[in-house]
Amino acid sequence: MMRWRCSRESDTARAASAGDWPEGLRAHAAACPVCRDVALVAGALRRDRRYLPADPPPAAAGRIWWMARIRARRAAAERALRPITVMELAALAAMAPVAAGALASVPPAAAAWLAELRFVPAVTAVGGQAAVSAVTVAASAAGLAIVLLALARLLTRADG
Amino acid sequence: MPEDVLTATGPRAATEGRLSMDESEFVRFYDATVHPLRGYLTRLSGNLALADDLAQEAYCRMLAAAAAPADSDGRRRYLFRVATNLYRDHYRRARREGGPPRESREPVDGGVERRLQLRGDVGVVFDVLTPRQRALLWLAYVEGMQHREMAEVLGLSRLSIRPLLFRARHRMARELRARGLAPEGAPAGRRS
Ligand SMILES: [Zn+2]
Numbered sequence: 001m002m003r004w005r006c007s008r009e010s011d012t013a014r015a016a017s018a019g020d021w022p023e024g025l026r027a028h029a030a031a032c033p034v035c036r037d038v039a040l041v042a043g044a045l046r047r048d049r050r051y052l053p054a055d056p057p058p059a060a061a062g063r064i065w066w067m068a069r070i071r072a073r074r075a076a077a078e079r080a081l082r083p084i085t086v087m088e089l090a091a092l093a094a095m096a097p098v099a100a101g102a103l104a105s106v107p108p109a110a111a112a113w114l115a116e117l118r119f120v121p122a123v124t125a126v127g128g129q130a131a132v133s134a135v136t137v138a139a140s141a142a143g144l145a146i147v148l149l150a151l152a153r154l155l156t157r158a159d160g
Numbered sequence: 161m162p163e164d165v166l167t168a169t170g171p172r173a174a175t176e177g178r179l180s181m182d183e184s185e186f187v188r189f190y191d192a193t194v195h196p197l198r199g200y201l202t203r204l205s206g207n208l209a210l211a212d213d214l215a216q217e218a219y220c221r222m223l224a225a226a227a228a229p230a231d232s233d234g235r236r237r238y239l240f241r242v243a244t245n246l247y248r249d250h251y252r253r254a255r256r257e258g259g260p261p262r263e264s265r266e267p268v269d270g271g272v273e274r275r276l277q278l279r280g281d282v283g284v285v286f287d288v289l290t291p292r293q294r295a296l297l298w299l300a301y302v303e304g305m306q307h308r309e310m311a312e313v314l315g316l317s318r319l320s321i322r323p324l325l326f327r328a329r330h331r332m333a334r335e336l337r338a339r340g341l342a343p344e345g346a347p348a349g350r351r352s
Binding site: 004005013014016017034036037038040041042043044045046047048049050051052053054057058059061062064065067068069071072073074075076077 | 177178179183186187190191194195198199202203208212215216219220223224280281282283285297298300301302304322323326329330332333336337341342343
């Protein structure tokens with residue numbers, strides 16, 4: 001069975017990579033099957049360096065840095081907007097049943113009160129009910145939206 | 161742009177859209193690592209244009225990473241790790257799509273002459289090795305990494321490195337000999 005480790009393997013790798021052999025080590029590497037492979041491979045890789053590109057890479061460091069910064073800022077902005085988007089959707093979802101409920105049940109007392117005050121003189125009883133419905137819906141929606149957007153802002157700050 | 165955004169570093173910086181290094185620090189790091197990284201990726205992929213793309217992406221990801229180490233050796237290993245993973249993803253994707261996973265047979269930089277110039281003996285022999293074998297040999301004998309460091313870069317256990325490296329080395333030595341690329345007799349190198 002072939003040996004697959006040698007205590008002088010690291011020294012051989014260093015010498016072959018540098019191309020600088022202490023005399024005793026060269027003799028060992030010639031005789032030891034493990035170090036012979038190490039020397040052959042490390043030596044080939046050392047000689048290979050001259051084939052590798054030495055010209056400047058296409059992207060300069062400054063350009064990469066700016067690109068990374070733009071990407072990082074865009075990613076941070078997306079992260080910051082994510083809770084707002086979620087809360088906006090939640091606000092819309094919450095507003096839908098409220099709006100439906102408000103339209104379905106017109107508060108008659110409020111309509112009568114508005115009519116007595118002649119707040120909207122031209123409106124009929126039905127018109128007054130519709131106006132009150134609209135006011136109720138708008139107020140509910142605005143209140144919910146304010147609460148949920150405030151929550152979103154708080155979440156954004158906590159996340160950052 | 162406020163100055164603190166330009167200079168902020170560390171995990172919190174990344175979550176706030178800042179980078180793990182400021183520009184001057186990055187330029188120094190880049191100058192010290194770009195040629196070794198390019199060489200590694202060129203030999204790993206067999207394609208200089210692909211190597212340049214992967215290197216650029218690796219730097220961008222490292223800059224944006226909250227987990228990027230602060231010391232220069234750690235950063236260097238982290239960069240090689242990111243680059244290795246990017247190449248691995250590219251290799252798997254290319255195999256899935258039926259394309260050539262190793263592209264050294266394709267023209268590099270638009271010129272056959274340039275391609276041949278870049279190949280060398282190692283480029284030819286690397287064609288028959290697996291990507292992991294190429295990476296192991298490069299990290300061990302060009303980057304001079306310890307087994308622990310190679311394990312970190314390649315995402316392997318430290319104990320698995322020795323047998324894997326032995327097999328990769330043995331295979332490459334056999335290929336070099338089979339192609340008449342092994343110097344006769346004594347190990348290669350300058351006689352002192
Ligand atoms: Zn030995």
